[in-house]
Amino acid sequence: MSIQNELLSTIQSLVQPGKGILAADESHPTIAKRFKAVGVESTEDKRREYRSLIFSTPGLGDYVSGVILFEETLGQNSLDNVPMAKLLESQGIVPGIKVDKGKKSLINAPGDEITYGLDGLDDRLEIYKNQGARFAKWRAVYNISDSLPSRQAVTANAEMLARYAALCQSLGIVPIVEPEVLIDGDHTLERAADVNEAVIAEVFNALRRHQVQLEGIILKPSMVTPGKACAKASPEEVAEATLRVFRRVVPAAVPGINFLSGGQTPEEATANLNAINSLGRQPWNLSFSYGRALQEPAQKAWAGEPGNGHYAQNAILKRARLNGAATSGEYKADMEI
Numbered sequence: 261m262s263i264q265n266e267l268l269s270t271i272q273s274l275v276q277p278g279k280g281i282l283a284a285d286e287s288h289p290t291i292a293k294r295f296k297a298v299g300v301e302s303t304e305d306k307r308r309e310y311r312s313l314i315f316s317t318p319g320l321g322d323y324v325s326g327v328i329l330f331e332e333t334l335g336q337n338s339l340d341n342v343p344m345a346k347l348l349e350s351q352g353i354v355p356g357i358k359v360d361k362g363k364k365s366l367i368n369a370p371g372d373e374i375t376y377g378l379d380g381l382d383d384r385l386e387i388y389k390n391q392g393a394r395f396a397k398w399r400a401v402y403n404i405s406d407s408l409p410s411r412q413a414v415t416a417n418a419e420m421l422a423r424y425a426a427l428c429q430s431l432g433i434v435p436i437v438e439p440e441v442l443i444d445g446d447h448t449l450e451r452a453a454d455v456n457e458a459v460i461a462e463v464f465n466a467l468r469r470h471q472v473q474l475e476g477i478i479l480k481p482s483m484v485t486p487g488k489a490c491a492k493a494s495p496e497e498v499a500e501a502t503l504r505v506f507r508r509v510v511p512a513a514v515p516g517i518n519f520l521s522g523g524q525t526p527e528e529a530t531a532n533l534n535a536i537n538s539l540g541r542q543p544w545n546l547s548f549s550y551g552r553a554l555q556e557p558a559q560k561a562w563a564g565e566p567g568n569g570h571y572a573q574n575a576i577l578k579r580a581r582l583n584g585a586a587t588s589g590e591y592k593a594d595m596e597i
Contacts, residue, residue: 266432267476270394273354274434274478275516275545278584279325281436281478283520283551284311285358285397286330294552300564304332309566312338312347314558317573321351323580328356328397328436328549334388345392356395356436357388359424363401372413375400375420378427385431395434397480398424402441404455404487414462422466429476436518436549438480439463443523445487453484453501461509474513480549481506482522483532495528495535502536512543519546521553526579527596529553534586548583 261269274281286294292302300306311333314320327348334357338347345355361377375398385396400417402409421437428435439459441452460481467474484501486493493501510517519536521529529550537546548554557579562572585591 263430263432266394267429267434267473270354270434271476271478271515274326274395275547276325277545278587279323280548280550280580280583280587281326281328281356281518282324282554282580283328283397283549284314284330284333284555285328286551287362288332294555294559295564298559298563306564307332308336309339310559310562311336311344312340313562313569313572314555314576315344315347315351315353316340317577319577320580321353323577323584324353326354326356326395328358329393330358331388334391334393343392349392354394355392356397357393358399359384359388359396360398366413366416369410369412371403371405371408372410373401373403374413374416378420378423381424381427382431385428385433389431389433393433395436395478396424396428397436397438399438399440402439402455402459404441404445404447404452406451409455409459414459415466418459418462418466421463422470422472425467425472425477426470429473434476434478435472436478436480437463437467438520439482440520440522441482443482443485443488446489447487448490449484449486449493449497449501452486453505456482456484457505457509460505464509464511474511475515477514478516478518479510479514480518480520483519483524483536485522485524485532488523495531498532499535499539503539503542506542506544510544514544516545516547518549521548521550524553526553526556530579530582530586530591531593533583534589534591537587538589547587550583554579554583
């Protein structure tokens with residue numbers, strides 16, 4: 261299969277009506293925080309047990325088209341001794357991989373951060389592809405205040421995202437491009453809209469410079485929401501602000517926009533996605549790529565006890581189903597009961 265056909269095949273598998281992407285790519289420190297909240301020690305065996313349980317949930321593939329894995333997980337076998345990538349494929353789910361190496365302070369730009377991981381990425385991608393990964397994810401993070409992010413941070417992170425995306429496509433791997441404008445702070449909805457517009461516009465400028473095929477990427481952005489320390493916006497306000505920004509800066513050639521949840525509760529993330537999709541047909545498939553907003557109820561139900569596996573699977577299947585309904589504007593709050 262040619263590189264172009266590989267990219268097209270993966271995009272078609274990922275961008276499906278009623279389905280989204282599960283982000284199960286938590287680093288060791290992040291998954292340790294999640295497990296600690298439910299009274300579980302984060303050991304390799306426990307991480308393997310939990311992810312094996314979630315990935316084998318009957319019916320998960322009805323609402324989830326792809327799963328982003330952490331490097332450790334991609335190299336593991338399930339509790340039934342099946343490679344994790346093969347387990348997902350048996351559910352009709354495409355395996356993917358987080359490839360960035362995290363963020364650090366951006367030199368000469370106080371308060372801003374830059375994501376690392378390009379060194380040796382071509383070799384790592386070859387290994388990941390041989391292990392079954394068909395798409396990848398790179399996250400850039402933008403702190404927001406009255407003065408942040410700086411122009412330096414906006415352009416530097418866009419350049420890194422574009423170089424990563426071009427490298428992925430050269431190997432037949434679909435890149436998820438994730439420019440996350442953080443929810444931390446007291447910024448208004450209007451300030452969040454301005455920053456998201458500037459960030460995403462610069463990302464597409466960089467993607468074009470590096471000749472990235474826009475038809476062969478998935479955008480994973482933040483919704484436009486006010487900061488956590490600011491008054492909440494209604495789902496309708498979030499939807500209108502988000503689509504206003506995206507209509508201005510996201511080319512119609514992009515096949516899918518899979519929003520991150522970015523600190524929203526599971527219910528908020530679903531309600532906001534539903535409101536976005538209630539505003540009518542858009543040029544792109546608008547769906548989800550949630551981590552905690554999909555998994556938190558399952559982790560609480562599991563609590564590290566093998567006997568709770570059925571409850572954990574029911575919990576994640578419910579959230580996946582509700583978010584699947586939100587991709588077509590068919591979610592209702594009473595479905596939470």
